[in-house]
Amino acid sequence: MAGPVSKNARREGAHSLISKWGGNIKMKTVFKDGKMKHVAVCEKSGNTARKPKDLM
Numbered sequence: 001m002a003g004p005v006s007k008n009a010r011r012e013g014a015h016s017l018i019s020k021w022g023g024n025i026k027m028k029t030v031f032k033d034g035k036m037k038h039v040a041v042c043e044k045s046g047n048t049a050r051k052p053k054d055l056m
Contacts, residue, residue: 019055021045027052 017025023044030037040052049055 025052
């Protein structure tokens, strides 16, 4: 990777990130309280975090 990648770019699936539980990290967009929020989700364990780095 050539430097930091935005949450929006990760959501497109260009990069494959692995969590500490061994599952892929996917970025999902959630519409909550009238706002769009990006959430990182581990596919294997189901854990969620605001940033993918928190799951690594």
